[in-house]
Amino acid sequence: MSRVDLDCRGVPCPRPIIELAKAVAGIGVGDTVAVTADDPAARVDVEAWCRMRQQEYVGEQTDPDGVPTYVVRRVS
Amino acid sequence: MLRQALERGYADPRRLHRPARDARLLLDNARAVVADCLGVRPDEVTFTPSGTHACHLGVLGLLAGRVRQGNLLLATQVEHSAVLHAGQWHEQRGGRFETVPVDRAGRIDLDSLAAHGEPAVLAVQSANPEVGVCQPLDEVAGGTDAPLFVDACASTGLLPLTDGWAAAAASAHKWGGPAGVGVLLVRKGARWRNPFPGDERVDDRSTGFENVPAALAAAAALRAALDERQRLAEEHARLIEHLAQAVRAIPDTEVFLDDGPRLPHLIAFSCLYVDGEALVTELDRLGFSVASGSACTASSLEPSHVLAAMGALTHGNVRVSLGRATDSAVVHRLAGELPGVVERLRAQAGAPR
Structure with a gap:
């Protein structure tokens, strides 16, 4: 199980979601993408994207600099 | 109508001279029309400078009337920012403010509401101005003994006003009336206290000298909105x-x-x-x-x-x-x-x- 990290600090939505979608398309089923984003809209939109695209939202971590990272697993 | 009101309704309705009595007559007429349109008593209607101000007066005035019972304000997460800001203002002055989650459609989660216990005041909008969903106000009102504040700004003129509130707010520009006219409704018998500094005028629900011509125009627009x-x-x-x-x-x-x-x-x-x-x-x-x-x-x-x-x-x-x-x-x-x-x-x- 591998994990792809995306750094979207300073990037406004919907760009982090577009990058997330592209990254998920490039990984295998069961692998994860972790997107680090400080746009507050990402907190809602990553989870909404998972629901709309039938992928799994794993959860949120906080980086040492306080910026949240949202983890998504490809399930289909 | 507005022109006639501007010519006759320019005076301060609280003075005793003839132009003032004229203005008072016009203001009472506007209040009676709005009350009739909303199915409430004329003495329950007060014109305010905006829907936002009506929300502030409604929420905070009910809280001020409940200081002996408690200080918890409960509101849905999807209230208009005017209500949420009133909650934060209350919190900054030592009160408590909590929000109730909603479902995917934006409707209040009634189980979560029940789990919160009895607040001093409960604030639930009639309908959400962003997504249009109506809140189940009959169930909300039936499930609590706390006085209910209903922000009816989004629905007034479009849908009938439901019952069960102690105070409610509406906004004339939302029904096609002029900007700068809000409506505060306080149910007869409800405990409401002015939460803000007032002035020497007798009626502490109103904020200074009402815009009488605009209130009349708002009343006429509401009547027209109901007709169509x-x-x-x-x-x-x-x-x-x-x-x-x-x-x-x-x-x-x-x-x-x-x-x-x-x-x-x-x-x-x-x-x-x-x-x-x-x-x-x-x-x-x-x-x-x-x-x-x-x-x-x-x-x-x-x-x-x-x-x-x-x-x-x-x-x-x-x-x-x-x-x-x-x-x-x-x-x-x-x-x-x-x-x-x-x-x-x-x-x-x-x-x-």
Whole structure:
């Protein structure tokens, strides 16, 4: 199980979601993408994207600099 | 009507001279018309400088009347910012303020409400101004002994006012009246205290000298809105359904159009991978004036608190509201143009297909 990290600090939505979608398309089923984003809209939109695209939202971590990272697993 | 009111209603209705008595007569007339339209008593109606101010007076005035019973204000997460700001103001002055979550449609979670225990005051809107869903006010009112504040700004003139509130607020510009006129309703017998500094006037619910001509215009507009409510609601329901079909045909789009009771004139949706500001700007260029709850279109960096509370996609968001003067041909043209606009913006953003 591998994990792809995306750094979207300073990037406004919907760009982090577009990058997330592209990254998920490039990984295998069961692998994860972790997107680090400080746009507050990402907190809602990553989870909404998972629901709309039938992928799994794993959860949120906080980086040492306080910026949240949202983890998504490809399930289909 | 407005002109006659401007000529006769310029004086301060609280003075004793003849122009003042004239103004008082006109103001009482406006109050009686609004009361009749809303099915309330005239002495329950006060004109305020805005819907926002009516919300502040309503929420904080009920709290001020309950200081001996407690200080917890409970409100839904999707209240208008005027109510949420009143809650924060209350909190800054030592009160408690908690919010109740909503479901995916934006409707209050009644189980969560019950789990909160009895607040001093409960604030629940009649309908949400961003997505149009109506709150189940009968169930809310039936399930609590706390005085209920209802922000009815989004629905007044479009839907009948429900019962069960101790105080309520409405806004004239929402029903086609002038800006600068709000309505505060305080139920006879409800414990309400002025939460703000007042003045030497007798009526502490009103904020200074009312704009009498505007209040009269607001009353006339409300009467007119009720006269055409049924016809407009039917026409708007058809147009909204037409728009909904067009939006649902666009891939990766969420339409927030609940099957339950909702405002008849409004539709909101979010398009994946689309920048909300770009969408509003492009639609504006094509001649369509629409609103958005996306963060990039707001004055703050935060996305719409309503969409966030619903767990809905917040980017690429558009809200279309129809008015009495909206031409159905324009709505059909919008339905025709939307799929192409969204496709173009997605291609420009390099969105995955």
